[in-house]
């Protein structure tokens with residue numbers, strides 16, 4: 001008997017956590033953060049306490065009470081007993097590395113096998129390495145709340161520099177070429193196009209019927225043909241777990257149209273072009289890269305993006321190389337702010353001493369600082385979001401400069417407040433703002449086409465606020481209830 005339980009991603013966009021069970025085999029599809037539940041209780045400065053392990057998260061229903069899956073260092077620290085529900089699983093399959101699908105890996109046991117595409121694993125590694133150690137254990141696992149002894153025998157709290165504290169996770173690449181067998185489940189990982197590299201959908205074969213899980217997808221990016229291929233391979237499955245983020249939307253701009261608009265804005269700009277785009281969306285990176293190149297400008301990316309590209313290149317993903325003649329890595333001042341001054345190199349190194357992953361880029365031949373850009377603004381497209389606005393004080397953009405906002409438009413109060421701050425910075429520097437963006441998700445008509453072509457017996461809408469709309473289209477739908485098991 002095949003059964004499905006949704007612990008997130010049911011009647012909400014994101015937070016996907018689905019357990020599939022057939023006989024003795026159990027797998028989890030995604031283990032993400034629920035933005036809707038988090039934003040109900042939390043704020044930038046109001047976060048669950050690490051000192052309370054899993055308890056704050058479980059109190060707010062951010063983490064489900066499932067036995068046997070969670071990290072024991074947190075449970076021991078808070079003396080919390082295992083929850084009653086017997087739902088431990090054999091492996092986690094990640095569709096992609098967006099936070100709403102992957103970031104709660106942090107709370108999972110270190111020995112739980114985690115499967116993802118090579119590029120998904122590269123993104124996880126980059127997020128972990130460029131963040132604060134132990135705050136997001138996606139790729140490795142930092143044992144917390146561990147006591148040891150100093151050389152002279154006094155008790156000492158151990159940290160990530162102590163041996164044995166950081167251990168590997170059971171990270172396993174899920175090949176796009178051949179399926180992975182977990183008990184009775186045969187999991188076929190199939191690449192799809194979304195706003196992140198390495199995204200996968202799954203076709204899962206089981207003794208009691210086949211199931212397809214879309215993850216997040218679209219046709220209108222540069223890898224739209226991949227999504228088409230997935231639709232073909234999923235044809236005729238019994239159950240389709242179908243994302244419906246934009247089921248209520250009629251149409252969308254394509255990535256190609258976004259690129260054309262960006263290119264036009266760059267062409268019309270005399271001074272510096274600043275651009276903000278989702279930092280891990282490599283389709284958008286290609287759009288901006290090509291638009292800059294067409295207009296004889298260099299694209300200056302952030303060091304975090306450079307780190308990500310480095311990891312993705314190793315995974316074999318199609319992204320610009322760091323020594324590409326059209327790419328520059330923008331170094332910002334750290335520590336005492338000596339970068340760009342006449343100081344000794346060793347002094348500048350000291351400024352970067354606390355951000356080791358970033359210090360590696362100091363010697364890269366493609367780096368630029370505010371000084372390079374200030375002297376030659378019309379030659380660059382510089383990556384900048386709200387948090388980079390202070391850099392403009394050093395860069396001093398000249399008259400006739402532009403800001404391209406190539407991210408989703410603000411959709412809640414918090415984003416409106418941030419947008420007002422951005423506008424104030426842009427006004428202060430006399431920058432003209434432009435907006436162009438397309439979503440990572442297919443609009444309603446494309447979603448309908450996917451379901452019509454797959455022709456499943458049963459559609460289970462997930463990752464949507466409008467599951468009913470699939471039923472309105474005449475599909476045979478079943479609706480999951482959060483944490484309740486549905487059997488087939």
Ligand SMILES: [Zn+2]
Pocket residue numbers: 013014015098100101216463
């Ligand atoms: Zn999502």
Ligand SMILES: [Zn+2]
Pocket residue numbers: 096098194216440
């Ligand atoms: Zn996503």
